[in-house]
Each structure stands twice: as structure tokens, then as C-alpha cells.
Amino acid sequence: MSEAKIQIKNLYKIFGKNPKGAMENVKNGVGKDELLEKHNHVLGLKDINLDIHAQSVQVVMGLSGSGKSTLIRHINRLIEPTDGSVTVDGDEVLKMNEEELRSFRRSKTAMVFQRFALLPHKTVLQNTIFGLHIQNISEEDANKSALRWIERVGLSGYEDKYPQHLSGGMQQRVGLARALTNDGDILLMDEAFSALDPLIRKDMQDILLELQDELHKTVVFITHDLDEALKIGDRIAILKDGIMDQEGIPAEILLNPKTKYVKDFVEDVNRARVIKAKHIMSEINGQDLSGAMPIDQDDFIDRFIDKVISDKPDNLIIQDKDKKNVGFLSTKKLSEILKR
Amino acid sequence: MSNFLTDFPEMPNKQFREFKKGVDASYKDFAREWGDLIDAMFDPLLKMLVFFEKTLIATPWPIFMIVLLGLTYWGSRSIKLVIGTFLAFVFIGYFRMWDETMSTIAIILTSVIMSVVIGLPTGIAMSRSDRTQSIVTPILDVMQTMPPFVYLIPIVMLMGIGKIPGLIAVVIYAIPPLIRLTNLGIREVDKEALEAADAFGATKKQKLYQVQLPLALPTIFAGINQTIMMALAMVIIASMIGVKGLGQPVLQSIYNQYFTKGVLYGLAIVIVAIVFDRVSQSYGQRIQKHRSGKIV
Ligand SMILES: Nc1ncnc2c1ncn2[C@@H]1O[C@H](COP(=O)(O)OP(=O)(O)O)[C@@H](O)[C@H]1O
Ligand SMILES: [Mg+2]
Numbered sequence: 136m137s138e139a140k141i142q143i144k145n146l147y148k149i150f151g152k153n154p155k156g157a158m159e160n161v162k163n164g165v166g167k168d169e170l171l172e173k174h175n176h177v178l179g180l181k182d183i184n185l186d187i188h189a190q191s192v193q194v195v196m197g198l199s200g201s202g203k204s205t206l207i208r209h210i211n212r213l214i215e216p217t218d219g220s221v222t223v224d225g226d227e228v229l230k231m232n233e234e235e236l237r238s239f240r241r242s243k244t245a246m247v248f249q250r251f252a253l254l255p256h257k258t259v260l261q262n263t264i265f266g267l268h269i270q271n272i273s274e275e276d277a278n279k280s281a282l283r284w285i286e287r288v289g290l291s292g293y294e295d296k297y298p299q300h301l302s303g304g305m306q307q308r309v310g311l312a313r314a315l316t317n318d319g320d321i322l323l324m325d326e327a328f329s330a331l332d333p334l335i336r337k338d339m340q341d342i343l344l345e346l347q348d349e350l351h352k353t354v355v356f357i358t359h360d361l362d363e364a365l366k367i368g369d370r371i372a373i374l375k376d377g378i379m380d381q382e383g384i385p386a387e388i389l390l391n392p393k394t395k396y397v398k399d400f401v402e403d404v405n406r407a408r409v410i411k412a413k414h415i416m417s418e419i420n421g422q423d424l425s426g427a428m429p430i431d432q433d434d435f436i437d438r439f440i441d442k443v444i445s446d447k448p449d450n451l452i453i454q455d456k457d458k459k460n461v462g463f464l465s466t467k468k469l470s471e472i473l474k475r
Numbered sequence: 476m477s478n479f480l481t482d483f484p485e486m487p488n489k490q491f492r493e494f495k496k497g498v499d500a501s502y503k504d505f506a507r508e509w510g511d512l513i514d515a516m517f518d519p520l521l522k523m524l525v526f527f528e529k530t531l532i533a534t535p536w537p538i539f540m541i542v543l544l545g546l547t548y549w550g551s552r553s554i555k556l557v558i559g560t561f562l563a564f565v566f567i568g569y570f571r572m573w574d575e576t577m578s579t580i581a582i583i584l585t586s587v588i589m590s591v592v593i594g595l596p597t598g599i600a601m602s603r604s605d606r607t608q609s610i611v612t613p614i615l616d617v618m619q620t621m622p623p624f625v626y627l628i629p630i631v632m633l634m635g636i637g638k639i640p641g642l643i644a645v646v647i648y649a650i651p652p653l654i655r656l657t658n659l660g661i662r663e664v665d666k667e668a669l670e671a672a673d674a675f676g677a678t679k680k681q682k683l684y685q686v687q688l689p690l691a692l693p694t695i696f697a698g699i700n701q702t703i704m705m706a707l708a709m710v711i712i713a714s715m716i717g718v719k720g721l722g723q724p725v726l727q728s729i730y731n732q733y734f735t736k737g738v739l740y741g742l743a744i745v746i747v748a749i750v751f752d753r754v755s756q757s758y759g760q761r762i763q764k765h766r767s768g769k770i771v
Contacts, residue, residue, distance in 0.1 A: 211674055241676035252671035256689045256765055266675040269685070297765035317675060 139186035140353045141210060141321070146183040146219030148205055148377075151176030154217040167376040178377045179205040183219070185372055185382060189320075190351040194368030196358055196400070201374040203357045207325050210355060211244045212236060223321065241270055245314035249326040251306045253298040259285065259309050260294040266317035277316075284312040288342060304335035311342070315350075322354045329358065340366055361400055365409050373397050386414035390472070406473060407437035415472055416453040416462030424463070427452040432461055436473070443469065506633045517639045520589065524638055527581035528719075532574055539577075540564060547750070551757035560754075563746040572721065572743045579710055579720035579747060582638070586645040586706045591699065594650045598657025598695075599683070608658065615651040623648055623712050631716055641718030645709045652701035660694030661687045696759035703755060707748045721747070 149157045149170075157176040167178040180202045187193040195203050208214040209221055212228050221228045223243060231239055245266065253262050260278065261268075263285055267277035285294060288308040298306050307327060314322055324343075328336045340363065347354060358364050364371050365385045372382040373396070381393045389409055392398040413432035428448040430439050432455055443451070443466060451469070453462035486494070531539065540561070547560045567576050601608045623644060630640045664687050672682045688695075714722025721744050728737030 213670060213673055237676045237678065239676075240674060244674070246671065246674040248667055248671060250667055252665070252667035254668060254671075254686060254689070256692075265672075265685075269672075269675060269677045269681045299765060313675075323674075 140189035140224065141185075141187035141355070142220075142222045143183055143185040143187075143206075143209070144220045144222075146180055146206075146209060146221065147217045148179035148202075148209070148214065149176050149217045150179055158217060179214075180209075180216075181377045183379050185379065187353060187355060188370075189353050191369040192347060192354040192356055192367055194356045194358060194364040194371045195374060196361065196364045196371055197374035198359060200376075202377040203359070203374055204325050205377075206374065207323050207355055207357055210321070210323060211240050211246065241266065241317070241319075243319040244321045244323060245317040245319050246323040246325070247307070247310045247314050247327040249329055251298070251303075251310045251330075253306055253309055253313075255298055258295050258297055259290060259301070259312075262298065262309055263312045263316050265313055280318070281312070281316045284315045285309075287315070287346070288312045302335075304331050304339065307331060307339060308342075311339075315346070320352055322352045324354065324356045326357050326359065328363065329360070336363070343367065361404060365404065373400065384414075386410045390414065405437075406475075407440055408435055410436050410472070412436070412439070412451070412453045412464065413462065415468070416464045417468075419452075419460060419463045422450065422463050422465075424450065424452055424460075426450070427463075429454050429458070430464070431456075436469070440469075440473075502629065502632065510633055510635075514634060514639070517634075517643075520585070520642065521639050523588075524581060524585040524642060527584055528578050531577035531581055536568060536573065547754050550754045550761070552761060553757060556753055556757065560750050563750055567743050567746060570739050570743075572724075572740060575719070575721045575724060575740070576743055576747060578718075579707075579722070579744070582642060582645065582710070582713070582718055582720060583703065583706050583747075583751070586642055586649060587699070587703055589642070589646050590650040590653050590702050590706075593646070594653035594698070594702070595657055595695070598654045598698075599661065601654065601658040602661035602687075611654070611658075615654060618647055619651045623709065627712070627716055636717040638718055641713040641716050644716065645706050645713050645718075648709045648712075649702045649705040652705065653695075653698040656694050656698030656701070657691065660691030660698075663694065664690045693759060693763055696755070696762075700752060700755045700759065703751050704748060707744060707751070710744060 147158060147161065148154075149161060151157060152175075154176065157170065157174055160170060160174055160176075161178060161181055165174070170176050170178045183206060185193075195206055197203050205214060209216055210223070210228070212221070212231070216229065219229075223239070226239075228236070228239065254265065257265070260281060263281040264274075264277040267280070268274075282294070285291060288311050290305065290308050290312065293301065293305065298309065301309070307330075310327065328339045331339060343354075344367065356364075356367055358367075368385060370382065370384055371388055373380045373388070375394075375396045381388055381397050386409060388397060389401050389404060389406055392401050411432065412430045412434050416432070426448060427450040428439075428443065428446060430451045430453050432453045439451075447466075449466055451464040451466065452460055453464060455461050485491075534542075543564065544557050544561060547557050548554075551557075564576075567573060597611065601611050626647060627640075627644055630643055634640045634643075668686055668690065669682060672686045677685065710718070710720055711722040711725050714720060714726050721740050724740040725737055725744075727733065728740070
């Protein structure tokens with residue numbers, strides 16, 4: 136696994152008059168509700184530790200109010216933490232002075248917002264070049280790269296329209312083009328698709344995945360929708376009331392939900408579409424492999440389940456790309472996993 | 476004892492007289508000492524006002540008319556408004572009120588410019604700090620509720636009768652809505668838009684010029700419009716301390732009971748007000764055209 140691009144350590148955020156004072160209570164185990172009722176402070180985040188790997192998509196999921204927006208805003212320091220550390224490429228973001236922070240935001244990060252946050256008095260093109268414009272990059276260069284991204288998100292021909300003249304989905308394409316034009320390696324997306332209709336949301340997810348295939352950015356993607364999380368995330372972190380309940384690859388979270396909250400989240404998911412053979416195989420250890428059906432380790436269950444049902448093998452033998460045997464899976468175990 | 480309940484325990488007459496005398500005397504001293512300097516400070520303003528007035532009066536009426544109608548069209552893009560403005564100024568000219576109208580336009584122009592120059596930065600400062608807001612707001616409250624006649628007194632004592640004291644009185648009266656609405660407009664700017672600017676690494680200045688002011692513009696414009704209207708409303712009162720224009724004849728008519736003259740000049744004030752109001756409003760709407768229109 137690659138180096139952690141973004142490293143969040145022991146991060147606390149408490150909203151209120153005297154956050155440092157309230158820290159004591161939080162460290163002693165006072166929960167979000169009690170902190171609000173008895174101490175009149177809001178627990179935003181408690182002791183968050185998260186390594187986000189370069190070129191991967193880290194999803195942060197949780198119900199409304201669980202602290203997702205608060206967490207993502209610590210990465211580019213739109214919010215000051217009460218305690219803890221955030222490093223990007225080894226640099227402590229919280230130690231940067233105003234000037235350093237500005238240049239960090241300009242060169243390394245870009246953000247996409249839930250309600251788009253476009254500037255209504257600027258055209259699509261002007262909005263898209265905003266990040267470059269404020270860096271005093273020549274209009275010609277800025278336009279050139281902006282136009283490329285406008286085309287890439289499918290907005291060619293709309294350059295001179297104002298945001299109010301576009302539908303929500305198109306506005307968010309502008310938001311995406313604006314972020315991409317800025318060309319940092321980190322893309323922060325706070326419920327970027329949550330405000331869109333399901334069909335348009337799916338389109339946007341596909342666009343993002345397609346772009347990610349090519350660009351390999353480090354993406355932090357916030358959502359409250361598990362389907363979206365599973366579709367987009369290489370890893371998923373689950374937040375509840377400011378606490379990170381679980382973090383891991385999607386299959387791990389589906390197969391071993393650590394808390395009831397996570398369990399409730401993943402209950403209704405179609406596991407066959409999320410879990411790959413390699414996630415559930417066991418070691419080859421003298422089992423009877425005669426008549427076992429060969430399966431590619433990177434196949435999702437629903438890719439091979441029909442064949443298993445029709446051929447009724449007792450066992451499956453899991454292979455890597457070069458057809459080398461890497462694991463074993465009994466049909467019995469497979470059906471248990473799908474039933475659970 | 477019964478006296479205590481029926482009569483409020485007031486300051487004794489003698490002391491009160493002393494008190495008034497004392498304050499008057501020290502203010503007079505202040506005025507004597509600083510009056511000239513303050514006059515000199517306002518000299519550029521006087522020059523601007525006189526320049527506007529002279530230019531407007533010296534301009535041949537057809538040229539003024541063409542420029543005015545051109546500006547009306549440029550501001551509003553409405554032929555109806557242009558025709559209305561034309562007829563209104565024909566009325567003013569035909570009934571012999573042209574020069575007074577020019578003087579009034581000159582003082583309105585000057586006081587609006589001055590209001591914007593002072594009011595905009597004040598409103599911006601207010602929007603940036605709750606402390607500044609809590610200091611400025613009560614001052615604005617006083618400016619808006621204090622009857623203008625009351626602050627005319629110290630102004631006249633300080634600077635005598637003339638154009639500049641009149642101008643200052645007009646500005647005091649007309650500036651509060653502009654300051655308030657600038658502050659309000661900036662504070663109302665969408666938080667997410669500002670956050671986006673921050674996230675992309677905008678400086679404070681870039682945020683002000685590229686996000687806050689443009690998004691607050693409709694509100695600021697409403698403030699400027701109100702300021703123009705209030706400045707016009709002050710024209711009569713300002714004429715009492717020597718501001719030339721449409722106010723003076725109205726004042727004369729009140730003293731001498733000239734009914735027709737009073738009504739005509741009153742109408743002229745109304746006409747100038749309506750033209751300014753409509754043109755500035757439709758200009759305000761026109762520069763907001765990106766806010767309207769259909770989704771493609
Ligand atoms: N500026 C703030 N002041 C006080 N409480 C806040 C502030 N911002 C967020 N909160 C609180 O912190 C918690 C987490 O908020 P947020 O991060 O916006 O949640 P999410 O994005 O997951 O919906 C919520 O309870 C919210 O009310
Ligand atoms: Mg949120």
C-alpha cells in the first residue's frame with residue numbers, strides 16, 4: 136500500500152465558548168448528547184485517526200450531523216481544530232501561517248461543495264478559472280486549461296452561461312471543472328452529489344470514476360449514501376456523533392461491521408455486488424480441490440454466482456491473474472455469507 | 476413632599492442657564508478656533524459642487540437633454556422611461572424652473588458621491604467586525620431619528636450659512652441607508668460562496684472584490700437608491716441654510732403664500748425624484764440580469 140498522503144491524528148473539534156475546557160470532559164468519555172445538554176458545547180469530532188493514501192478515494196460516511204463536513208474542512212483548514220494534527224505530504228497543515236496556508240490551498244487542494252457554491256455573477260468559464268484567476272495566472276493560460284476541463288465534464292457550449300441558467304447537475308459539473316482546473320492532487324468533495332437527482336447523481340459518479348481512472352488524485356469523498364460510498368470508495372470511514380466507528384475497505388465493513396450503527400448501515404446492501412472472491416477466500420491448506428470451480432480473485436460475487444448455482448460445485452478455487460491458485464472457498468461458506 | 480411627587484425634581488433654573496451657557500460658549504470657542512480649518516478641509520468639496528452647478532447651468536438645454544436621455548436609456552434600456560423623462564424636463568423648462576433644477580441636481584450628485592465615498596467603506600468595515608457594527612449602528616439610529624433642524628444648528632454655528640453646511644446636512648440625513656444596506660448586503664452573502672473562495676486560496680481583498688461586493692451589489696444598490704431619494708427630500712430643509720435650488724422657491728412660497736409657485740416647484744422636486752428613482756432602479760436590475768432568466 137502506498138504512503139499516507141493525508142494523515143489525521145488525534146483530531147478533536149469542539150464547538151462552543153470554551154472548547155479547550157470542554158476537552159477534559161470529552162476525554163473523560165462524555166458523549167455528544169451529554170456534552171450539549173450539560174456543558175453547552177457541541178462535539179464535532181473526537182479523537183479521529185485516519186490515513187488517506189495517495190491516489191485513492193477515501194469515503195467518509197455518516198448520518199447528517201455526524202461530523203463529516205467538519206472533518207473534511209480540517210484537511211484544508213477551513214476549520215481550526217481544538218486539538219490534534221493534520222499532515223499533508225508530511226507537512227503539518229495546522230502550523231502553516233496565513234501565506235503558507237493560502238499557497239497550500241492554491242496548489243495542493245481543490246474542493247467541490249454540496250450546494251455547488253458557484254459565483255452567480257460569473258459565467259461558467261469565469262467560475263471555472265476562479266482558482267487560477269486569484270493566483271494572477273494570465274487569462275490566456277487560465278482559459279486554456281479551464282476550457283479543457285469544461286469540455287471534459289461535458290459543458291462545452293455553455294461557457295458564457297451564468298450558473299442560474301443551468302440545472303443542478305450542470306452546476307455541479309462546473310463545480311467539478313473548477314476544482315479540476317486548479318490541478319492540486321487532492322480533491323475534497325463534501326456531499327458533492329447529494330443534492331442531485333438519482334439519475335444525474337449516477338452520471339456524476341460515473342464521470343468522477345472515469346476521471347479518477349485517468350488522474351489518480353487523492354480524493355476525499357463525503358456522502359451519507361452507502362450505495363454511493365461502495366461505488367466510489369477504495370476505503371470507507373464511518374462517522375457517528377463525531378466518532379469514527381470503523382474504517383476499512385468496503386468488503387471488510389460489510390463482512391465485519393464493528394458496531395450496531397455500522398451494521399444498520401450495511402444491512403440492506405446487496406453483498407454480491409460489493410464483495411470480491413479474494414475478500415472471503417481462505418488459505419489453501421490441504422483441502423480437496425478436485426472438481427473445484429476456478430474463479431478470478433478480483434471478480435465480484437455476482438459475476439460468478441450464477442455459474443456456481445448452475446454447476447453446483449462443492450468448492451471454488453480462487454486464482455490470480457496468472458491462473459495461479461491463491462485461495463479456497465467452499466460453496467457452503469459462500470452461501471452463508473450471502474444469507475447473513 | 477407633595478411637591479416632590481407632582482413636580483419632577485429638576486435642575487434649578489440658574490444652574491440650567493449656566494449649563495447651557497457653558498456648553499454654548501465652549502462650542503463657540505471650538506467653532507472660532509477650528510471653523511476656518513474645517514472650512515478649508517471642505518474646500519475641494521465646495522469646488523466640486525460649484526463645478527457641477529456651473530457646468531449644468533452653462534450647458535445649453537438641448538445638449539443637457541440629449542445627455543440626460545442618453546443616460547436614461549443606457550441605465551434603463553426603456554424607451555418609455557426616456558419619453559417620460561423628456562416630458563418631465565419639458566415641463567420643468569417651460570415653467571421656468573430649469574436653473575433651480577440644475578442646482579438641485581448638482582447638490583444631489585455631490586452628496587450622493589460623498590455618501591458613497593464615505594458610506595461604502597463604513598458599511599464594509601461594519602460588515603467585517605461585530606464590534607464596529609455595534610458602535611456604528613447606534614450612531615446611525617441617532618442620525619436617522621434626530622430631526623435635521625437640530626443638527627443644522629451646530630453645523631451653521633461652525634461653518635455659517637452656505638453650500639457646504641447644506642451639503643453636510645444632506646449627507647448626514649441621506650447616508651444611513653447606504654451604510655446599513657452595504658453592511659447587510661455583505662453579511663448576507665452566501666456562506667458557501669465565501670467558503671469556496673477561501674478553499675481556493677483567495678486573499679481577503681480578493682474575497683471582498685470578487686465575492687462579497689458583487690454578491691451584495693443589489694442590496695448596496697437599493698441603499699444608493701434610498702440615499703438619492705432622501706437627499707432629494709432634504710432639498711427644502713437644506714435651502715433654509717443657503718443651498719440654492721428647487722427648495723428655496725418652495726420656502727418662499729410658504730412664507731408668502733404663493734400657492735401656484737409652491738406647487739410647481741414641489742412638482743419639479745417630485746419629477747426629479749421619480750426620474751432618478753426609476754433610472755437608478757432599472758439600472759440596478761439590469762446589472763443583475765444574470766440572476767433572472769430561464770434554465771437551459
Ligand atoms: N460552527 C458550528 N458551531 C456549532 N456547532 C457546529 C458548527 N458546525 C457544525 N456544528 C455541529 O457539529 C456537528 C457536525 O456537523 P457537520 O460536520 O456539519 O455534520 P455533517 O456534515 O456530517 O452533517 C453537528 O452537530 C453540527 O450541529
Ligand atoms: Mg455536511
